[in-house]
Amino acid sequence: MMDAGAARPTRVFRIETADRLSRTSAIIACIVLLMLVLLPVFAGRTLIQDLIFLFYMLALAQCWNLLAGYAGLISVGQQAFVGLGGYVLFALTLIGGANPLLAIPVAGIVSAALALPTALIVFRLRGAYFAIGTWVVAEVYRLVFAQVKALGGGTGTSLSPSVTSSVPGIEWIKTALDVRTPAARDIASYWLALALMAGTLAFVYLVLRSRRGLALGAIRDREAAAASLGVDIDRIKLAVYVATAAMTGMVGALIYLQKARISPDAAFSVLDWTAYVLFIVVIGGIGTIEGPVIGAIIFYLMQRYLADFGAWYLILLGTLGILVMLFAPRGLWGLVSERYDLTLFPTRRRLVVNEDRSQG
Amino acid sequence: MLLEVAGLRKSFGSIVVADDLDLTIAASEAVGIIGPNGAGKTTLFNLIAGGLSPSAGHIRFDGSDLAGLPPQGRCRAGIGRTYQIPQPFENLTVFENLLVGAVHGRRKTETEAVQACGEILDQLGLLKCANALAGSLTLLERKRLEMARALATAPKLVLLDEIAGGLTDGECAELVATIGDIRKTGVAILWIEHVVHALFAVIDRLVVLNFGRKIAEGAPKEVMQRPDVHQIYIGIEA
Ligand SMILES: Nc1ncnc2c1ncn2[C@@H]1O[C@H](COP(=O)(O)OP(=O)(O)OP(=O)(O)O)[C@@H](O)[C@H]1O
Ligand SMILES: [Mg+2]
Numbered sequence A: 001m002m003d004a005g006a007a008r009p010t011r012v013f014r015i016e017t018a019d020r021l022s023r024t025s026a027i028i029a030c031i032v033l034l035m036l037v038l039l040p041v042f043a044g045r046t047l048i049q050d051l052i053f054l055f056y057m058l059a060l061a062q063c064w065n066l067l068a069g070y071a072g073l074i075s076v077g078q079q080a081f082v083g084l085g086g087y088v089l090f091a092l093t094l095i096g097g098a099n100p101l102l103a104i105p106v107a108g109i110v111s112a113a114l115a116l117p118t119a120l121i122v123f124r125l126r127g128a129y130f131a132i133g134t135w136v137v138a139e140v141y142r143l144v145f146a147q148v149k150a151l152g153g154g155t156g157t158s159l160s161p162s163v164t165s166s167v168p169g170i171e172w173i174k175t176a177l178d179v180r181t182p183a184a185r186d187i188a189s190y191w192l193a194l195a196l197m198a199g200t201l202a203f204v205y206l207v208l209r210s211r212r213g214l215a216l217g218a219i220r221d222r223e224a225a226a227a228s229l230g231v232d233i234d235r236i237k238l239a240v241y242v243a244t245a246a247m248t249g250m251v252g253a254l255i256y257l258q259k260a261r262i263s264p265d266a267a268f269s270v271l272d273w274t275a276y277v278l279f280i281v282v283i284g285g286i287g288t289i290e291g292p293v294i295g296a297i298i299f300y301l302m303q304r305y306l307a308d309f310g311a312w313y314l315i316l317l318g319t320l321g322i323l324v325m326l327f328a329p330r331g332l333w334g335l336v337s338e339r340y341d342l343t344l345f346p347t348r349r350r351l352v353v354n355e356d357r358s359q360g
Numbered sequence B: 001m002l003l004e005v006a007g008l009r010k011s012f013g014s015i016v017v018a019d020d021l022d023l024t025i026a027a028s029e030a031v032g033i034i035g036p037n038g039a040g041k042t043t044l045f046n047l048i049a050g051g052l053s054p055s056a057g058h059i060r061f062d063g064s065d066l067a068g069l070p071p072q073g074r075c076r077a078g079i080g081r082t083y084q085i086p087q088p089f090e091n092l093t094v095f096e097n098l099l100v101g102a103v104h105g106r107r108k109t110e111t112e113a114v115q116a117c118g119e120i121l122d123q124l125g126l127l128k129c130a131n132a133l134a135g136s137l138t139l140l141e142r143k144r145l146e147m148a149r150a151l152a153t154a155p156k157l158v159l160l161d162e163i164a165g166g167l168t169d170g171e172c173a174e175l176v177a178t179i180g181d182i183r184k185t186g187v188a189i190l191w192i193e194h195v196v197h198a199l200f201a202v203i204d205r206l207v208v209l210n211f212g213r214k215i216a217e218g219a220p221k222e223v224m225q226r227p228d229v230h231q232i233y234i235g236i237e238a
Helices: A020-041 A045-070 A079-095 A100-122 A127-146 A170-177 A181-209 A211-221 A223-228 A233-259 A270-284 A290-309 A311-327 A331-340 B041-049 B071-077 B094-105 B110-123 B139-152 B169-184 B196-200 B220-225 B227-237
Strands: A012-016 A350-354 B003-012 B015-025 B030-034 B056-061 B079-081 B157-161 B188-192 B205-210 B213-218
Touching (some): A045 A290, A079 A233, A170 A181, A181 A233, A211 A223, A211 A233, A270 A331, A290 A311, B041 B071, B041 B157, B169 B188, B169 B196, B205 B227
Parallel strands (some): B030 B188, B079 B157, B157 B188
Antiparallel strands (some): B003 B056, B205 B213
16 A cells, blocks of 8 residues: 555654763763873973974964865965964063963964954955965064064074973973973873873864864755754854964963074964865865874874975975875765775764654 | 736846846735746846845835845745755765755754654655765755755745756656645745756746746736747747
8 A cells, every 4th residue: 555645654753962872982082082181201301392283283283274175265374373462471471470381372363363353354355365364464463563662573582491381281291200300291281282182183073063063064065055954164164263363372382382492584484384184184184073083193104104204394394295185085084984884073963764753 | 916027137248148037926825937048037036045145126025125135135034945956965874955945044953853754755756865974965856955955944935947857758747646645735836947848737827927027927828828828938848
């Protein structure tokens, strides 16, 4: 017998977001995080320093991925916020005498506050003009900070050891792990970098699982169609721009706390804070949360083992980037996930049908 | 009137693609649009849905002027649209495609929106691929997804842009039945279609566009008998 129209049994639908796989990956994530937290007990100083670098590049990559990969905002000017965050930390600690730990969130707030007027300018530009606009703005930031004599002008300045050692917990680390002050400073920075990286990752993941994440997925794929389905494109883009500026600013503050030396050319470097980050996201897989993780690890390994080759290293980096763009436009993670239908950070919403539930 | 278009004009440089158009649609009315390629049919949809802004003229919907309202505002006001060339969110699942419209177009939570989305997918025969990536769909399925997604926004007026092309007779009859069901729920329909027999099975009124102008309007059968329309109609069928 055919059941057509009204005779069709009423179906009850429900949504399923977290499947068994996501519980497994949550447990794995917790174990990995715990191991990373405890790592300084066993690891040598070189590895700790390397991992600080890996963590902040990964945090920057996650931010840029949200910005460019999802919201379609191809910024090549995020160094504006790295440098701004770094300089805010230097100003607060050197001139204001504040604790560096406090200076990091303040750097985030200042970056967000300056991102708003910046957005007012660059959001008027579309596509390639937007990219160029963000770069110009970052250059303006660089030129402005080069004028600030109190922060060393064009040549820059250093943090005194009294500042870098004033991060709370350093004394405790020294006694608990039996290390000297420089190593203890690195370990404190390591934990800060780990916290920022994990926080950024968690933030991006939670955003992608929210209703805004649904909208970002739509904007990533088809911006015009997203708008005609009611997605408030401009508002979401502005929110993403400001939020990523805040996170990028905090990472910038941490980077320059660890480096203990800042100059306008380094802090607002388009190569260090945009080109490398772009490379990480593109080879890993743009528009996925896993891509930047894979990309950051590959970039770290290349930096670690090939950086001694100087110019050849950069040429290799560029070539790899172009090859991936040409032959695996969805990045290395795209290749893996296509073949094995794998996800580490599941954001899918599944529709589940409960059949043959008779109507009440 | 649900939709009132008055003196609408749009030109791209020196080409005029909408020339002093007037059009009204009442609540739960079904109106068809035909016209040769390049007549400005899709452009009219873009003007109504807010993808393009007119050079002159007014569009009122549900009692308020749409001037300056962006596409997302028009969606929330109750205008749903499909694209002639389907625009699925390829890396989202079919269900998630609908969820975008239900959550953002109707300001519902995901949990509130599920049941309605599921029923629309069921109605349009997309339930079996609900959890497949939209990028993996065939062209016909993509066209159905266009319609499903528009319906997920709970529109008062739905704009359908050539959704019957390439269907077999059976599929076409199914589509006509589905659109009939949608009409019964009180949704007004504005439907651009080259497959005239499908169109005629649904619509109350026919509008003929040519070179951006409305050259005829009225009861479908009568309009088709006019010699100037007949001329163009032959052009379409060719
Ligand atoms: N953005 C644009 N810029 C310039 N010209 C455009 C643009 N969009 C459409 N046109 C032109 O406007 C005219 C009308 O196009 P439109 O897409 O509205 O036609 P149509 O009636 O939908 O045709 P078809 O039956 O082929 O879908 C065409 O000549 C087209 O080339
Ligand atoms: Mg068209």
